[in-house]
Amino acid sequence: MPTEGIPPHSKVILQTDHLSHVSGDAHLVDDISIQVEEGDIVAIVGPSGAGKSSFLRLLNRLDEPTAGTVWLEGIDYRMIPPQELRRRVGMLMQSPYLFSGTVADNIHFGPRQRGEELPPETVEQLLERVGMAGYADRDVSNLSGGEAQRVSLARTLANSPEVLLLDEPTSALDEATQRGVEDLICSIIHQQDLTCLIVTHDTQQAARMATHVMALEAGRLVKYGPVEEIHIA
Amino acid sequence: MLDHLFLDPRALGLVQAAIATLLALGVVLLARCQRIHLERETLVALVRGFVQIVVVGSVLLLLLQGPLWASVIALLAMILAAASIAARRARGIPGAFWVSLLGISFGSGLVIVSMTWLGVIDSAVSSLIPVGSMLIANAMNTNGLALDRFRSEVQAHAGQIEAGLALGAEPKQTVVPQVQAAVEASLIPRIDSLRSLGIVWIPGLMAGMILAGTDPVYAAIYQFVVIAMIFAASGLTSIVSTLLIRSRVFSPAQQLILRPGINSGR
Numbered sequence: 264m265p266t267e268g269i270p271p272h273s274k275v276i277l278q279t280d281h282l283s284h285v286s287g288d289a290h291l292v293d294d295i296s297i298q299v300e301e302g303d304i305v306a307i308v309g310p311s312g313a314g315k316s317s318f319l320r321l322l323n324r325l326d327e328p329t330a331g332t333v334w335l336e337g338i339d340y341r342m343i344p345p346q347e348l349r350r351r352v353g354m355l356m357q358s359p360y361l362f363s364g365t366v367a368d369n370i371h372f373g374p375r376q377r378g379e380e381l382p383p384e385t386v387e388q389l390l391e392r393v394g395m396a397g398y399a400d401r402d403v404s405n406l407s408g409g410e411a412q413r414v415s416l417a418r419t420l421a422n423s424p425e426v427l428l429l430d431e432p433t434s435a436l437d438e439a440t441q442r443g444v445e446d447l448i449c450s451i452i453h454q455q456d457l458t459c460l461i462v463t464h465d466t467q468q469a470a471r472m473a474t475h476v477m478a479l480e481a482g483r484l485v486k487y488g489p490v491e492e493i494h495i496a
Numbered sequence: 497m498l499d500h501l502f503l504d505p506r507a508l509g510l511v512q513a514a515i516a517t518l519l520a521l522g523v524v525l526l527a528r529c530q531r532i533h534l535e536r537e538t539l540v541a542l543v544r545g546f547v548q549i550v551v552v553g554s555v556l557l558l559l560l561q562g563p564l565w566a567s568v569i570a571l572l573a574m575i576l577a578a579a580s581i582a583a584r585r586a587r588g589i590p591g592a593f594w595v596s597l598l599g600i601s602f603g604s605g606l607v608i609v610s611m612t613w614l615g616v617i618d619s620a621v622s623s624l625i626p627v628g629s630m631l632i633a634n635a636m637n638t639n640g641l642a643l644d645r646f647r648s649e650v651q652a653h654a655g656q657i658e659a660g661l662a663l664g665a666e667p668k669q670t671v672v673p674q675v676q677a678a679v680e681a682s683l684i685p686r687i688d689s690l691r692s693l694g695i696v697w698i699p700g701l702m703a704g705m706i707l708a709g710t711d712p713v714y715a716a717i718y719q720f721v722v723i724a725m726i727f728a729a730s731g732l733t734s735i736v737s738t739l740l741i742r743s744r745v746f747s748p749a750q751q752l753i754l755r756p757g758i759n760s761g762r
Contacts, residue, residue, distance in 0.1 A: 323662055324749060324750075324751065325658055325661060325662060325751055325752070326751060327747065327749055327751060341749075345661075345749055345750040345751075346664045346665070346666065346750070347664070349661065349662055349663065349664045350663075350664040353662070353663075354662040356655065356658070356659055356662070358655060360655050360656045360658075360659035362656070362659075362660070363673075372660070372663055372665070373663040373664055373665075376663065376664045376665045376666065376669070377664065415659075418663065419662075419663070422663060422664060
């Protein structure tokens with residue numbers, strides 16, 4: 264729900280407070296205040312250039328807000344070291360952007376940044392969850408687009424994020440693969456009771472996946488609420 | 497033919513320069529016929545180049561007669577100018593001048609000081625200035641190439657770098673492949689110089705030494721020494737500059753600030 268100076272709430276995991284991002288003359292994100300409760304799945308919809316991805320990038324602090332801030336479990340996220348913040352607020356990008364090496368190397372990437380070494384069983388479990396069991400030693404250059412996106416999801420999950428940001432995770436995939444990856448994401452979110460924000464241009468996908476819908480236009484929030492109450496064209 | 501007409505070497509030089517300029521302008525005219533307009537740029541470059549080199553010649557004349565500290569100051573001034581020129585290749589990256597200054601100072605400075613101390617470079621001004629300037633000039637070119645390549649590699653792989661950041665990686669960890677690519681690419685001309693030495697080109701220093709009466713075999717060996725020193729100075733410069741520049745493409749909040757469309761200006 265949109266907020267106006269609401270203090271951080273115990274069930275609220277993520278809250279944006281007059282969040283804005285201006286680049287040159289363009290107001291990419293314009294004064295957005297929302298709060299997301301634990302377990303919410305928020306679909307961010309809107310036309311191209313509405314600021315959906317820009318909003319998501321601010322949540323992961325890949326871009327710096329020009330005004331306002333984000334509260335993560337009641338803490339201003341500027342007070343949290345960026346590396347810790349990004350571990351807690353994981354992000355799956357439109358393209359998988361796998362690092363050269365094996366699938367296992369990619370799964371290990373996040374934990375190794377903190378000096379943690381995942382046991383092989385954990386790597387295998389993560390791969391099983393994304394339907395890629397037995398792929399640990401495969402070179403990533405031999406994966407299909409759908410497989411690469413699944414590995415990318417497993418790589419993000421390896422960091423055990425509290426909030427998962429998904430930036431059009433199926434848009435770079437062919438139609439046949441899209442639905443499979445979407446179903447996989449849905450099942451993982453529900454199994455782990457993850458709080459999730461998904462950017463999508465597909466309103467049907469939003470209706471299928473989300474508990475809440477957030478509609479943006481020209482960087483501004485125009486609608487926000489439970490999916491059954493919001494009419495999305 | 498000209499040397500019979502002009503006995504004064506400076507007058508002879510001016511006439512030779514005028515003839516070479518006419519030749520260059522002839523090429524400009526030829527280009528103009530093809531609607532390629534190089535007139536203004538070439539004219540400015542010719543005048544600038546002539547004035548600069550004559551000034552340098554005059555300064556060298558003074559330096560050759562002056563004390564050693566004057567040469568050191570001249571080399572430091574060259575490093576300063578080299579850093580300023582090389583930094584232009586990294587526009588959009590904050591602090592590129594200081595990175596270039598440190599890189600070139602370290603790379604060429606270390607080689608000049610250590611090689612002079614060991615006696616590989618003669619400490620006489622007549623040797624120190626030309627050899628030192630060669631090392632600095634090549635370090636400058638390598639530094640420019642390294643920074644330019646690093647910038648384009650980072651912009652081309654912004655998504656990959658941000659994927660690393662989004663997974664909680666330390667910024668300098670995310671640009672390791674870009675640093676490697678920049679150092680490798682910047683040293684290609686230096687490696688090619690070593691490979692082609694004596695086969696494709698006989699460098700000016702060796703030719704000059706032979707003309708001055710030095711034993712051709714010694715001149716050839718010393719030319720190899722100079723090219724190897726150039727490689728060392730360039731390599732050190734490239735490594736130091738890219739290691740220093742890598743953290744400057746990120747903001748204090750560990751955000752990639754060098755992204756396509758944001759800092760593409762040269």
